[in-house]
Amino acid sequence: MVLFDSHIHTLPFSPDGHQTIEEVLESAKGSEYGYIITEHMDYGLEGPMKFEFDPNEYFTKYGPYRNDRFLLGVEMGLMENETARITKTVNENPFDMVIGSIHVVEGYDIAMPEYSEIFNKREAYSKYFDCMYANIRKYSDFDTLAHIEYVCRYAKYDDPEIYVSEYKEALTSIFNFLIENDKCLELNTRRLDKEKGFNTLREIARLYAHCGGRYVTTGSDAHYAKNIAINFDSVKKIIKEFDLIPVYYKNRKRME
Numbered sequence: 001m002v003l004f005d006s007h008i009h010t011l012p013f014s015p016d017g018h019q020t021i022e023e024v025l026e027s028a029k030g031s032e033y034g035y036i037i038t039e040h041m042d043y044g045l046e047g048p049m050k051f052e053f054d055p056n057e058y059f060t061k062y063g064p065y066r067n068d069r070f071l072l073g074v075e076m077g078l079m080e081n082e083t084a085r086i087t088k089t090v091n092e093n094p095f096d097m098v099i100g101s102i103h104v105v106e107g108y109d110i111a112m113p114e115y116s117e118i119f120n121k122r123e124a125y126s127k128y129f130d131c132m133y134a135n136i137r138k139y140s141d142f143d144t145l146a147h148i149e150y151v152c153r154y155a156k157y158d159d160p161e162i163y164v165s166e167y168k169e170a171l172t173s174i175f176n177f178l179i180e181n182d183k184c185l186e187l188n189t190r191r192l193d194k195e196k197g198f199n200t201l202r203e204i205a206r207l208y209a210h211c212g213g214r215y216v217t218t219g220s221d222a223h224y225a226k227n228i229a230i231n232f233d234s235v236k237k238i239i240k241e242f243d244l245i246p247v248y249y250k251n252r253k254r255m256e
């Protein structure tokens with residue numbers, strides 16, 4: 001099957017994107033991978049940038065480019081208080097794929113340095129996983145759980161890596177929920193170029209497989225065209241090691 005990069009952002013729908021749809025289409029031409037655009041929809045996220053877009057505009061503008069290897073999804077920021085708006089948007093729009101993300105914990109945008117300043121690492125990471133577990137139980141109409149190691153990405157601790165043994169109980173609860181509800185785990189490739197990042201995701205994938213998880217999606221979270229499908233050779237190693245099945249979604253249906 002064709003492996004998909006199912007986590008890509010573009011301008012103007014994701015305000016932190018740095019690539020236009022034309023650049024992404026150009027990249028797709030010569031690529032061995034399928035692409036899924038997944039723009040940010042973070043209802044309730046406070047800050048200078050608004051991570052929300054108009055789905056009608058999105059489908060009007062990008063709909064003509066849709067084909068079997070170029071699909072249109074959304075990255076939905078999961079927040080318990082926003083369930084009504086999230087439900088409405090997902091139900092009323094023809095997204096191919098919905099990826100569910102935790103970007104905000106106890107009102108803090110965890111991409112901001114404050115989160116590492118206010119909480120020590122143990123607190124910050126425990127809160128993040130607790131928040132994730134609460135949110136996926138509250139709203140579970142997503143297809144894959146995005147970038148589970150996201151809390152490491154912007155953390156300011158000397159060693160920001162997640163050590164699975166320290167959060168095993170929380171991660172096991174999350175994985176059991178995903179498996180019981182037929183959801184996937186995204187293997188986010190963004191940090192796989194560094195040995196530590198690779199080892200972190202590898203150990204997370206090991207636990208997921210140990211819990212009985214099989215299905216994974218692969219996503220670069222590219223905001224620049226040069227980062228599309230970045231480190232996919234590394235993620236293939238993880239998939240192979242734990243005998244995982246890479247999938248993507250089209251019309252909200254899992255495709256192998």
Ligand SMILES: [Zn+2]
Nearest residue numbers: 075101146147
């Ligand atoms: Zn995200």
Ligand SMILES: [Zn+2]
Nearest residue numbers: 007009075221
């Ligand atoms: Zn993203």
